[in-house]
Amino acid sequence: MAELLTAAEMRALERAAIDGGTVTGLELMERAGQGVVDAIFAEWPELDAAAADGGASPSRSPEYLEKEEKGRRALVLCGPGNNGGDGFVVARLLREKGWSVDVYLFGDAEKLPPDARSTYERWIGVGAVRPYVDAEFRKDAAEIGERSLIIDALFGTGLSRPVMQVRAFGLATQMSLPPRGSARGGPGQRAATVVAIDIPSGLDADSGRLLLPENPPREHETVRADLTVTFHTAKPGHYLDEGPNSCGALRIVDIGLREALAGLDVGDVPKHGGVAPCRGIEAPQAARLGKSRGNHKFSHGHALVLSGGPGRTGAARLAARGALRVGAGLVTLGVPPAAMQEVAAQVTAVMQMPVRDADGLARNLEDRRINALCLGPGLGTGAREADLVRIALRGDHAGRSVVLDADALTLVAGAPELFEALNPRCVLTPHGGEFARLFPDIHEKLAAPAATGPAYSKVDAARDAAARAGCVVLFKGPDTVIAAPDGKVSVHAAVYDRAAPWLATAGAGDVLAGLITGLLARGFDPMQAxxxxxxxxxxCARRFGPGLIAEDLPEMLPGVLAALKH
Structure with a gap:
């Protein structure tokens, strides 16, 4: 899985490569600027007018200049650090392609870092730099719609506090940006195309949160881009919180850092305060999910999903179907006797057994072949159900994995003795409201406004929750985060090219609980499952597309599994 580097980790790796003598900071900066320009023209080939015209015209004829002014005007906003240095490279390269480029510097040129200062000096050899003055910038920004390209090279990953220049730029560009939540357009669909270097300025790169002053003005805004270009790896903030809403499309550019680090000792580079790095989830290997010749059904485990009473069995049936489709050898629904006829009319390959109460569950669990349980979907939150959770978590069943979802999470949140019974074989799958009930102080910390960076993030919250609970926590949402009690954490955000808005439908979470239960039955460890x-x-949601309902998800699994690489 690809690591998601924090801003501090990225700086440390760059410093290690530079100190190792395999690359200079200026070389990395030039590669970054070139990567941004290449990414822009790859995203929107129609903007690469210089390529279409065979390059910049040496004559600079009036006809050429008129065409240039109308179609190839760029505004580059450079900040006081290395992000600004990247911006000066972009400005120079655009000018070499025949663009008319205006550059603003938000800071003092004399105080630029050495490498940024070098790119600044290369730019002023061919163009002017306008110092940021609020009134002048606002006046110039009023003409922003006449430009076809705006480059945000203000602060990027280096931002650690609210900065009013970000507010000024955010406000000034509102006329060229669509309303929040609307579809983003490219050139020709709105006045200007906004490209952010590293991350839209105003966002914390580690958390994706908007850094706000203590008493933010109502109109405070961050930069919102059509395209964000970052380097080496993505950062957690690209996937968390406001990151996906602000980044537009995300492109990762290779600047040769891996090659520069090859053979160097980077063991001392900090990794999230000494714990495992954050990872992005990638597609599983087909072999891990396949079945071998000679296997039988019990080779792939037996999952038991507990159901609610009459009229409340649908959620458990969805979970059971998911567990069976993902390859569990056997799946059984544990059903209150009064609901067995209802369930029997709805299932075929999924079996059922009567579970009247906690004693009945304990008797059924004497069958040691049942190696994974799912409790919560449609279960109920009464005393009987609390006793069922207690039995499922009992110490003499320590070798059995347990998924707690929905109603089971509500029961655990309200009973300290149940919370204390959680163990490393458990997986909790809370959405935001359930997370707040389970971990109210952690939720409060996450919900508090972010005034400085690195801000407390959903990654931090999930990691802290897993450590407290002593088990895996899957914190659901478009920016799902999964954490283990040993500090391992991964991000699986359904955003960008993996967006799946159709999952916002009743029962989708029940199917997810079933998938995890089926994988646990098959022998996956809790984090892997x-x-x-x-x-x-x-x-599965992406394969089905619009019109998805929860029942469709398990039926997409055969095609998804067949498409996996070996």
């Missing part, structure tokens, strides 16, 4: 289940869940 949660990660793989989350990936498959989104992929």
């Amino acid at each position: 949660a990660e793989t289940g989350a990936w498959l869940h989104v992929e």
